[in-house]
Amino acid sequence: MNQPGEPKNGKGFLCLGIESSCDETAAAVVEGGRRVLSNVISSQIEIHKAYGGVVPEIASRHHLANVNPVIDQALSEAGVSFSDIDLIGVTNGPGLIGALLIGTATAKAMAYALDIPLMGVHHIRGHICANYIAHPSLKPPFVCLIVSGGHTAIALVEDYVHYRILGQTRDDAAGEAYDKVARVLGLGYPGGPLLDRLAKQGDPERIFFKRVYLEPDSYDFSFSGTKTGVLNYINSARQKGESFRQEDVAAGFQAAVVEVLTEKTIRAARAMGQKRVALAGGVAANSCLRASLERACLEKGLELYVPPMELCTDNGAMIACAAYYEYIHHVPPADLTLDAYPVMPLGR
Amino acid sequence: MYILGIETTCALASAALTEDGRLLREEVWQGPMTHLQHLLPLIDRVLKQEALQLSDLGAIAVSRGPGSFTGIRIGMATAKALAQVRNIPVVPVPTLFAMAWANRRQEAVICPVLDARRNQVYGAAYRFSGKEAKERLKEGAYDLEQVLSAVSQEETVCFLGDGLERYGSRIEEALGERAVFLPKEERLQRAAAVSEIGFFMYQRGLGENYVTAMPEYLRSSEAERNLLAKQKKEREKSMPAREKRLQEEGRENLK
Numbered sequence: 001m002n003q004p005g006e007p008k009n010g011k012g013f014l015c016l017g018i019e020s021s022c023d024e025t026a027a028a029v030v031e032g033g034r035r036v037l038s039n040v041i042s043s044q045i046e047i048h049k050a051y052g053g054v055v056p057e058i059a060s061r062h063h064l065a066n067v068n069p070v071i072d073q074a075l076s077e078a079g080v081s082f083s084d085i086d087l088i089g090v091t092n093g094p095g096l097i098g099a100l101l102i103g104t105a106t107a108k109a110m111a112y113a114l115d116i117p118l119m120g121v122h123h124i125r126g127h128i129c130a131n132y133i134a135h136p137s138l139k140p141p142f143v144c145l146i147v148s149g150g151h152t153a154i155a156l157v158e159d160y161v162h163y164r165i166l167g168q169t170r171d172d173a174a175g176e177a178y179d180k181v182a183r184v185l186g187l188g189y190p191g192g193p194l195l196d197r198l199a200k201q202g203d204p205e206r207i208f209f210k211r212v213y214l215e216p217d218s219y220d221f222s223f224s225g226t227k228t229g230v231l232n233y234i235n236s237a238r239q240k241g242e243s244f245r246q247e248d249v250a251a252g253f254q255a256a257v258v259e260v261l262t263e264k265t266i267r268a269a270r271a272m273g274q275k276r277v278a279l280a281g282g283v284a285a286n287s288c289l290r291a292s293l294e295r296a297c298l299e300k301g302l303e304l305y306v307p308p309m310e311l312c313t314d315n316g317a318m319i320a321c322a323a324y325y326e327y328i329h330h331v332p333p334a335d336l337t338l339d340a341y342p343v344m345p346l347g348r
Numbered sequence: 349m350y351i352l353g354i355e356t357t358c359a360l361a362s363a364a365l366t367e368d369g370r371l372l373r374e375e376v377w378q379g380p381m382t383h384l385q386h387l388l389p390l391i392d393r394v395l396k397q398e399a400l401q402l403s404d405l406g407a408i409a410v411s412r413g414p415g416s417f418t419g420i421r422i423g424m425a426t427a428k429a430l431a432q433v434r435n436i437p438v439v440p441v442p443t444l445f446a447m448a449w450a451n452r453r454q455e456a457v458i459c460p461v462l463d464a465r466r467n468q469v470y471g472a473a474y475r476f477s478g479k480e481a482k483e484r485l486k487e488g489a490y491d492l493e494q495v496l497s498a499v500s501q502e503e504t505v506c507f508l509g510d511g512l513e514r515y516g517s518r519i520e521e522a523l524g525e526r527a528v529f530l531p532k533e534e535r536l537q538r539a540a541a542v543s544e545i546g547f548f549m550y551q552r553g554l555g556e557n558y559v560t561a562m563p564e565y566l567r568s569s570e571a572e573r574n575l576l577a578k579q580k581k582e583r584e585k586s587m588p589a590r591e592k593r594l595q596e597e598g599r600e601n602l603k
Contacts, residue, residue: 050575057417057569064421068432068558082433098418101384102425108388109429113402336388 014080015087015327016110017320018071020103021095021123022149023047023054025066028316029078029085033324034133037078039310039317042066045190052189053179060098067106074316082114089323092120092334093341094150100340108338117333119323123314124151124346125163127280129325130318134307138278142305143269145261146346147289148281149175149192152261154219154268155347157278160325163347166268167219174257175283177223181230181253185246195250196286202251207233207244209256219264226256254288262292269302278305284312349406351550352391352430353543356383356423357415357443358462358510362539363390365398369547372398374540383422391426402434407555409546411537412440414470414487414566415462421563428558437555439546440562443537444472444487447508450541452476456504456528457484461511461519464489469511470566471495479548489566496522504528508535 012031019026028039044062048054075081090107093100104120111118128144140157143166152175153168172180175192182191187198209229212222230253237244269277277297283289290306297304311318327333350372353364361383364374375393377386395401410427413420424440431438448458453476462470469492473485485498492515499505500523507519508530519527529535549555568576 051571055569055571058571060417060421061565061569064425064428065562067425068428071432098421101418101422105384105387105422105425106429108384109426110433112388112392113430113433336392337385339382339385 013086013324014078014084015089015320015324016071016074016085017121017316017318017323018067018088018090018103018107019123019126019314019316019319020063020067020099021091021093022099022314023059024314025063025070025103026314026316027067027071027074028320029074029080030133030317030320030324033321033328034136036133036317037080038074039315040070040074040077041313041315042070049189052183054096056096056098059096060102063099063102067102071106082110085114085116087117087119087323087327089119089121089319091123091126091319092338093122093344095123095342097340097342100342104338104340108334108336112336117327118338119326119331120334120338121319121322121326122344122346124148124153124281126318126322128155128157128163128278129322130280130307130311130315131278131305132325133317133321134311135305138276138305141274142276142278143265143272143274144278144280145265145293146281147174147261147279147283147286149173149179149283151281152221152223153346154265156268156272156274159329161329161331165347166272167221167264169221169223170214171222171224172227174221174223174261177227177257178283180227181250184231184234185249192283192286195254196288198247199250199254199288202245202247202249204251204255206248207252209233209252211256211260213260213263219268221260221264223257226253258289258292261289262296265293266296266300266302270300276303276305280307280312282313285309349547349550350400350404351439351543351546352394352405352408353539353541353546354387354391354408354410354423354427355537355539355542356387356419357411357413358419358537360536360538361386361390363387363394364539364543365394365400366540366543366547369544371540371544374538376538381416381419383419387422387426402430405434405436407437407439407546407550409439409441409542409549410561411443411446411539411542412562413443413564414464414489415443415537417565420565424561424563428561431561432558437550438558438561439549439555440564441542441545441549442487442564444470445474445481446541446545447537448472448474449476449481449545450538451506451508451530452479452481454506456506457499457502458506458508459485459495459499460509461492461495461507461515462509463511463514464567467491469495469515471511473499473505487566492518499523502526506530510536
């Protein structure tokens with residue numbers, strides 16, 4: 001029998017998801033973990049462009065100004081009110097601490113005022129869960145490649161609450177390397193999508209940049225060497241007064257990063273005996289990475305799951321989804337002392 | 349009317365309850381600065397001890413700054429979210445005024461000074477007669493000298509705030525015996541005063557809703573200041589010499 005407030009096959013069980021870990025203030029109402037009733041995102045990208053990157057203090061100030069109206073909009077678009085909400089999920093790490101605490105303080109106060117349970121959600125677990133929303137039939141286990149501004153990792157998603165880290169970056173996240181290269185090429189912010197667009201017009205084979213595989217059996221990544229290689233190439237060409245096509249540099253760099261990401265992900269899936277591979281995180285929006293994984297999965301007979309663009313970038317729906325599954329799988333809800341953390345382990 | 353007061357702009361976090369401006373209870377967290385963790389338990393405790401619920405509150409008063417940027421936001425975010433769900437007003441209370449108000453019975457000008465880093469203080473000065481305050485120095489980010497010159501003619505000036513840690517000796521040097529420092533345990537921002545003033549502000553129609561209630565940092569972020577300075581420099585560089593001269597002459601004329 002269902003306890004009052006417990007999900008009845010998830011139907012009618014509403015979770016409010018709140019996300020403010022970087023430069024998007026987002027809130028969503030999700031029914032039964034996967035049915036998105038609303039997904040409101042207020043982006044600060046335009047504001048941070050003038051600074052060439054996210055400024056934490058400015059981001060925090062805007063989160064505070066935006067979070068309440070964004071939540072109002074999420075409720076009204078879903079056609080529900082606060083009293084209909086059964087659970088609140090909030091990103092409480094990892095991310096920019098000043099930004100995280102706006103969402104976390106807000107979610108804590110709301111859950112307290114409504115007397116409903118609250119789940120603190122790991123931002124990257126949220127990204128992985130975006131796949132459940134995008135693919136209604138997808139169930140764990142599967143292998144997931146997570147690529148975002150701050151994270152690069154391969155995880156074995158064992159079930160809805162257990163994640164095993166197979167490998168992660170030892171230095172720069174792929175997104176960081178993208179941003180740095182984009183900055184040196186003078187592309188502006190956010191660098192990733194701009195570099196991806198430029199690379200499409202370039203020849204990925206004209207300039208070769210080093211692929212860093214580390215130990216033969218390792219699933220870890222290192223992108224700082226590749227990044228430095230690109231920066232050295234650009235600097236030395238500029239010093240010698242030689243011209244180069246920016247498009248080719250972008251394409252060559254992207255090819256080097258994507259090749260390593262693809263190879264390790266496929267190898268991990270096969271070693272773990274998994275037939276399914278999922279992609280998650282902001283960089284999952286990258287067209288070259290998507291294409292490369294599609295090719296490789298097709299070749300090896302693996303199923304590839306990729307969320308649509310709007311679920312790849314930071315959003316509240318993925319947080320609500322993750323909170324829902326952790327809640328129904330008996331992860332204890334947060335108490336009044338929930339804190340936010342800039343760094344947080346994804347799994348064992 | 350019951351009003352919950354929230355104060356998280358300094359090293360102490362506190363929550364207080366008043367009834368029609370009269371203090372019922374205050375809870376204070378004195379530990380490492382982990383206000384996000386401790387604020388809600390403090391609120392829960394003051395309510396439970398008075399056998400009250402959030403639904404009994406008429407408004408939420410929150411210390412809106414200046415102070416620690418992060419601290420201000422934890423209090424504001426919590427107040428706004430509680431008010432949004434409960435559909436009650438938020439009263440954004442000026443932090444420095446609340447500090448002064450708590451000491452309104454002193455026969456002196458009350459001058460709160462907070463360490464604003466970058467060799468500045470957030471300061472203000474008030475003189476009270478009863479519950480009415482006269483502003484001697486408008487709240488702002490100042491060099492200490494600016495604050496001192498604003499109160500230099502006063503007979504007695506009562507100082508409080510964490511700015512005394514760094515600037516106490518310089519204040520004493522400048523004002524000698526005319527400067528009175530509050531004892532250490534009474535120097536910091538407290539929710540009791542926020543809640544009390546919150547009631548009077550509410551009566552005067554100064555309650556806001558959860559969207560319009562905003563913090564007062566008294567200072568833009570470092571990145572914004574740097575960007576503005578850079579843009580100004582570039583504008584000046586690209587300005588034709590004649591225009592620049594005219595502008596400078598104009599500035600001279602204004603003096």
